[in-house]
Amino acid sequence: MLIPLILLPLVAALLAVVAPWHQARSLLLVVGSAGHLLMTGVLLAQPAVVGTPWLGLDALSRLVLLVTSLLFFGCAFYAVGYLEYHRVRGNRVMVPCLLVFLSAMTLAVLARHFGLLWLAVETTTLASAPLIYYNRNRLSIEATWKYLLLCSIGIALALLGIFFIGYGALVGGVHPVDLQLDALLAAAPDLSRPWLHAGFVFILVGFGTKMGLAPLHCWKPDAYGEAPGLVGALLAGGLTSVAFLAILRALQLMNAAGDGPLARQALLIMGLLSMTVAAISMVRQPDIKRLLAYSSVEHMGILAIGVGMGKLATFGALLHLVNNALTKGGLFLSVANLQRGYASKKLWEVRGAIATLPVSGTLFLAGFLAITGSPPFGPFMSLFTILRGVFGQGATAVGLGMLVLLAVVFVGMGATVLTATQGPAVQLDTPYQDKLLVVLPPLGFVLLVLVLGLWLPEPLVSLIREASALLEVTS
Amino acid sequence: MSESLLANLLLLSVILINFFCLGSARLVACIRAIAVQGVVLALLPVAVHGLCAHSLVLGLGTLCFKGVLIPGLLLRAIREVRIRREMEPFVGFATTLFLGTLIAACAFLCADWLPLAAAHHEGLLVPVALTTIFSGFLLLMTRRKALTQVLGYLMLENGIFIFAVLLSEALPLMVEAGMLLDLLVGIFIMGIVINQIRREFSTISTEQLTALKE
Numbered sequence: 001m002l003i004p005l006i007l008l009p010l011v012a013a014l015l016a017v018v019a020p021w022h023q024a025r026s027l028l029l030v031v032g033s034a035g036h037l038l039m040t041g042v043l044l045a046q047p048a049v050v051g052t053p054w055l056g057l058d059a060l061s062r063l064v065l066l067v068t069s070l071l072f073f074g075c076a077f078y079a080v081g082y083l084e085y086h087r088v089r090g091n092r093v094m095v096p097c098l099l100v101f102l103s104a105m106t107l108a109v110l111a112r113h114f115g116l117l118w119l120a121v122e123t124t125t126l127a128s129a130p131l132i133y134y135n136r137n138r139l140s141i142e143a144t145w146k147y148l149l150l151c152s153i154g155i156a157l158a159l160l161g162i163f164f165i166g167y168g169a170l171v172g173g174v175h176p177v178d179l180q181l182d183a184l185l186a187a188a189p190d191l192s193r194p195w196l197h198a199g200f201v202f203i204l205v206g207f208g209t210k211m212g213l214a215p216l217h218c219w220k221p222d223a224y225g226e227a228p229g230l231v232g233a234l235l236a237g238g239l240t241s242v243a244f245l246a247i248l249r250a251l252q253l254m255n256a257a258g259d260g261p262l263a264r265q266a267l268l269i270m271g272l273l274s275m276t277v278a279a280i281s282m283v284r285q286p287d288i289k290r291l292l293a294y295s296s297v298e299h300m301g302i303l304a305i306g307v308g309m310g311k312l313a314t315f316g317a318l319l320h321l322v323n324n325a326l327t328k329g330g331l332f333l334s335v336a337n338l339q340r341g342y343a344s345k346k347l348w349e350v351r352g353a354i355a356t357l358p359v360s361g362t363l364f365l366a367g368f369l370a371i372t373g374s375p376p377f378g379p380f381m382s383l384f385t386i387l388r389g390v391f392g393q394g395a396t397a398v399g400l401g402m403l404v405l406l407a408v409v410f411v412g413m414g415a416t417v418l419t420a421t422q423g424p425a426v427q428l429d430t431p432y433q434d435k436l437l438v439v440l441p442p443l444g445f446v447l448l449v450l451v452l453g454l455w456l457p458e459p460l461v462s463l464i465r466e467a468s469a470l471l472e473v474t475s
Numbered sequence: 476m477s478e479s480l481l482a483n484l485l486l487l488s489v490i491l492i493n494f495f496c497l498g499s500a501r502l503v504a505c506i507r508a509i510a511v512q513g514v515v516l517a518l519l520p521v522a523v524h525g526l527c528a529h530s531l532v533l534g535l536g537t538l539c540f541k542g543v544l545i546p547g548l549l550l551r552a553i554r555e556v557r558i559r560r561e562m563e564p565f566v567g568f569a570t571t572l573f574l575g576t577l578i579a580a581c582a583f584l585c586a587d588w589l590p591l592a593a594a595h596h597e598g599l600l601v602p603v604a605l606t607t608i609f610s611g612f613l614l615l616m617t618r619r620k621a622l623t624q625v626l627g628y629l630m631l632e633n634g635i636f637i638f639a640v641l642l643s644e645a646l647p648l649m650v651e652a653g654m655l656l657d658l659l660v661g662i663f664i665m666g667i668v669i670n671q672i673r674r675e676f677s678t679i680s681t682e683q684l685t686a687l688k689e
Contacts, residue, residue, distance in 0.1 A: 115650035122657045129664050138675050142684040145621065145668055152628060152661055153615070159654075160608070160635050166642045171592045177645035194590050222687040281689065 002055045005039050006106050008032060013099035022087060025095040026080045032099050033069075033076035036106070040069040044463075053180050056112040059466035063318060064245045065109045066463075067325045068238045070448075072102050074441040075230045078333050081437030082230060085340065093130050101127040101234065108242045114162045114179040117246055118155070121210060124239055125151045131234075132227040143219075143226035150219045151210055158206020158246070161199045165253065168195030181249060188256035196254070200263055203250040204270070211243035213270045213304060214277035217297045221281075224293035225345070229336020232289065236296040236332060237325030244303055244321065248471060251307065255473050260310075268308030272398070274301025275405045283412035286347040288335055291416055292328070295371055298409055299324045305402065306386040307471060313389030314468040320382035322460075323449060324371070327379055330445035331367035334360045337439065338420070340432045347419055355425035359434045363442045368417040370449050372410045378452030479598065482522040485515050486603040489637070490579060493610040496630065497575040498568050500560050502622055506549045509629055513541025516636055523600070523640055533643065533651055537636070540655040545629065545662050552666040553622060556673040566617040575610055582606040600641055607634030621669045621679045625662065632658055 012032030016025045043049055044066060049057040057065070079098065083091045104127055108120035125148070133144040162179065169177045169184065171192035178184070184191075209216040224232045247267075254263035278298035285291045299320070306317025337360035338353050339345045353361030370377035373384075383406070390399040492512045496505050517538035520530035553559075564571070582605035591601060611631030615624050639646060669679050676683045 113647075113650070115646055115654075119650060119653040119657060122654075122661070126657065126660050126664055129668070133668070133671070136671075139686055141668065141671050141675055142687050145672065145681070145684060146687075148661075148665060148668060149624060149628065153631065156628070156631055156635060160638065163635065163638050163642065166645045167592075167638075169645070170642055171590060177642055179645050192590060221689075225687065 001039070001043060001049065002051065002057065002110055005036065005043065006055075006103055006110065008035050008039065009099040009103040009106070013096040013103065016095040016099060017092075022083070022091060025091050026083055029076045029079055029091075029095045029098060033073045033102065036102060037069045037073045040065055051110075051112065053182075054113050054116055055110045057110060058470060059463055060245060060248060060470055061109045063322070063463055063467050064241050065106065067241055067322050068102075068105050068109065071237045071325050071329050071445075072105075072234065074329055074445055075233050075333070078230050078336075078438055078441040081435060082228065082336070084437070085432065089134070089136070094134060097127050097130045098234075101131070105238055105242050109245060112181045114165070114181065114184070114249070117249065118159050118162055121158070121207065121243065121246055122152075122155050124242065125155060125210070128231065128235065128239065131231040132223050134228050134231065135226065140226040143222040146219045147223040150216075154206045154209025154216065156206070157209075158203050161202025161204075161206055161250075164195050164199035164202060165191065165250075168192040168199060171195060181252075184253055185256045188253055189258065191257055193257075193259070196257055196259065197262065200250050200254055200259075201266065204247060204263075204266055207243045207246040207250075208270060211240050211247065211300050212274075212297050213300050214274040214297060217274065217277070217300075220297060221290040221293040224296065224332075225287060225289045229289075229332045229339065232292065232336075233329045233332035236292070236328040240296065240300055241321055241325055244300070248307065251471060255471065258473075260473050264308045264310060266308075267304045268398070271301040271304030271306075271308055272401060274298065274304065275402065275409075279405045279408040279412065282409055283415075285412070285416055287345055288347065288350060288416060288420055289332075289339065289345045291413060292331055292335060295331075295409070295413065296328060298405075299328075299371070302383070302386065302402075305398070306389070309386075309390050309393060309395060309398070310472065311389055312392055313386045314471050315464055316382050316385030316387075316389055318464045318467050319385060319456075320379065322464075323378035323382050323452060326445045326449050326452070327367055327371045327377070330363060330442040330449065331371060333438070333442035333445070334363035334367060337432075337434065337442070338364060341428050341430055342426075343430050347416055350420045352423035352426050353421045355423065356428060357434050359439045359443070361421050363439075363446055365417060365421045366446050367442070368413060370446065370453075372413060373406060376450065376453045378449040381453055381456070482519065483599050485519050485522055486599040486637070488515050489603055489633070490606055493579075493607055493630065494572060494575055496614060496626060497610060498572040500568060502553055502559060502620070503550070505623070505626055506546050506553065509549075509626055509633075510542055510546035512630075512633055513543075513546065514538060516633055517542055519637065519640055520643060524643060529643065529648060532648055536652055536655055540659050541629075541633070541636075544659055548659075548662050548666050549622065549625065552669050555670055556622075556679050558620065558622070558673075558679055564618050564623075571613060571617050574613055578609045578613065579606045582609065595641065600637060604634050604637035607631075607637060610634075619680045619682055621665075621672055621681050624681065625665050625669070628665075629658075629662070 016028045104123035111117040129148045168191040172190040174187040212220040278294045281294045306313045517534045520533045524530045583602045586602035614627030
């Protein structure tokens with residue numbers, strides 16, 4: 001069941017390469033993602049899935065798989081309407097790349113072998129580069145080049161980190177040396193410490209580049225700013241979660257080796273730095289898409305802090321992973337509608353969005369309220385849980401710092417978002433209005449986030465509890 | 476003994492190629508040098524682990540990808556963009572060469588300090604891997620042309636490959652093949668992007684790529 005889940009989008013991608021019609025390709029995208037979501041649902045309904053040494057489904061991968069699949073389904077739906085607008089540019093590259101991207105993300109989520117995990121994450125970089133270049137102008141070339149080069153180098157460092165851990169096993173006398181996760185976890189106490197620590201740092205830097213933690217985030221505003229909105233949503237909600245999962249795998253290993261506190265400290269520092277950098281950049285940010293990119297940096301920082309604190313905060317962080325991904329989906333897709341309507345994403349041109357494009361403008365405002373942690377949306381619950389965890393452990397300074405930064409972000413982001421959404425209607429030069437196909441997906445995401453804020457389904461809670469148990473020291 | 480002698484000779488030639496790339500302005504020559512480095516790396520697993528199925532297949536794969544296909548892609552890219560020389564690097568060639576030597580010296584000194592397995596204390600694998608990785612970084616940082624940056628990335632990957640030879644028993648062949656394939660596709664996409672950069676800006680200098688900033 002696990003292998004078909006990876007192969008399904010791949011087959012759809014192959015079909016899309018040979019399919020001669022525009023509509024057929026768009027349809028394949030929806031069918032592929034719907035099939036993926038369906039199979040994910042079936043898999044998650046089963047209490048235990050028999051894995052292989054290569055692929056498996058533990059609580060962490062269940063959680064990330066659910067998020068990625070759900071987000072991709074919404075974005076695929078949106079893509080049909082989006083690609084209809086851009087018929088001239090075609091979807092011959094876009095659809096296969098999107099499907100390969102989904103397949104690679106699934107592989108990364110299910111991988112139980114560090115080599116395979118690395119391979120899958122690298123493939124996501126390659127599959128998403130053409131997506132960022134979709135608009136084919138100078139700015140998108142620049143963004144694509146930075147993304148491709150920086151992420152490739154980052155990922156190469158992660159590979160080196162994985163090799164360091166393998167070498168640590170060799171030096172520690174583990175025989176046979178195997179980079180399979182369970183084998184490594186079992187052998188963790190024997191690993192040579194210096195190599196394990198170096199390996200963790202390199203993995204954190206490598207996958208941290210992919211995830212966009214400061215100070216390794218500099219490709220992020222460019223790539224998110226120039227990529228089409230639905231690609232931005234997939235990167236900010238899906239890919240970052242997958243990269244975070246890769247870091248969590250390394251954290252599991254450090255925990256098993258008894259060096260969890262060190263790893264958590266590193267995550268905590270990078271998380272605080274990310275929040276600070278993002279908060280500074282978001283104040284007076286004139287570009288609404290770059291604003292969202294910095295918001296993504298901020299929330300990656302929050303995830304890192306949550307896991308870095310541990311216990312209740314880990315639970316909050318994993319819940320926040322779900323909330324962040326869905327909210328980012330709603331935000332990026334609604335901003336894409338605004339950008340298309342105004343033919344601009346600059347604050348001096350986007351004005352009076354609610355009066356001009358009522359649904360997309362309102363969704364943008366709602367998404368802003370959600371992502372900054374206003375009740376009654378889901379992120380409020382998860383941020384509250386993280387903060388409770390932080391204060392509960394007596395880390396008052398960290399908690400206060402987070403509160404201050406969250407307030408700065410709220411004010412900074414609020415100034416931009418309110419300027420863009422409030423005010424009298426503007427006469428648009430473009431023919432794009434709110435249409436059902438491009439409005440429904442972001443609406444769905446925002447409603448889901450709202451529901452998650454009001455009511456947490458019991459299966460989700462137990463899934464997150466299981467997942468956070470994997471990240472705690474078990475011995 | 477002859478095997479380790481061969482391995483050491485191969486590793487020394489890797490270092491010489493690093494220096495050549497750091498000091499040369501001619502892009503075609505640099506790409507050829509990286510191709511030769513790929514061929515040398517292909518021989519390395521056989522030289523270190525002896526003739527066995529794993530090292531033979533890995534060597535053949537490396538030969539095809541790093542020795543032939545990837546340099547071929549880069550040569551094609553360079554033919555399309557019609558650029559021959561790296562002009563005005565951020566740091567002069569002599570300085571880069573000097574820094575490269577410094578890196579090599581540091582790598583050899585530091586390798587003695589590292590907690591290596593007993594079998595690897597004598598070998599050159601670790602210091603050469605470190606030298607190649609850092610030389611790749613140096614190339615990435617000091618050059619303007621997008622193509623030279625790709626060469627730097629390739630050198631970085633080559634350094635990681637040398638380190639991977641230490642633990643080839645831990646890496647299943649499938650994963651290694653996948654890594655090579657990913658590298659190839661990556662270079663292919665980078666080649667396309669370089670071509671697009673040339674088409675839009677009529678240069679492949681990454682200096683032009685500065686419109687996106689705060």
